[in-house]
Amino acid sequence: MQLLLSVSGSISSLGLNLVGLRLFRTNNSQLILQAQITDQYGSGTIGIEQLDAMEKLISECIDGKVNIEEIATTSNIWSTPSKIPDGMVEELVKISNDLSLIYTVLEIRVPDSIGLVYRILKTLLDFELNVIFVRISTSADFAYDSFHIQSKDGQKIENSEMLFSIKEKILEVAQMKRDQGIFEISF
16 A cells, blocks of 8 residues: 555656556555556656656655655645536445455545545555555546455455545545535445
């Protein structure tokens, strides 16, 4: 999980936008991470200097030379989400326990902003959850994200109070108002 925080926090702290991310965990707990990034305007053009800075920052975070929490939460790096016309895409936080025998599946559809993935991952870490699989994608300024998660002891999250708390915190970090959008839990 710390690797995901280092990658997503480093990318967003440099003003780059993480528009795609896939994380897989192999049977022997090795991680495979694939990230797609753009500049803050969504162009595919990222200078070699930015790529070098991103690679260096990620390495320094992993090596413990840089505290990603300090860098990623610096308020001047976050861009406010662009205003999406009402009704264009229905905002959603969906938590399902019936899609997998061993994972709780968290699906999120919210307005995208730089740093969103970091803030969501930080929230999951704050709840002491294991993130097994991640799929991040962005379309028309909306994030369509999916997380396969488990409790610290490797179980589905079935405590309804905890599920509601996770939902509330995700809506908060996504800079949405509480009680807005759709919230769904299925068992």
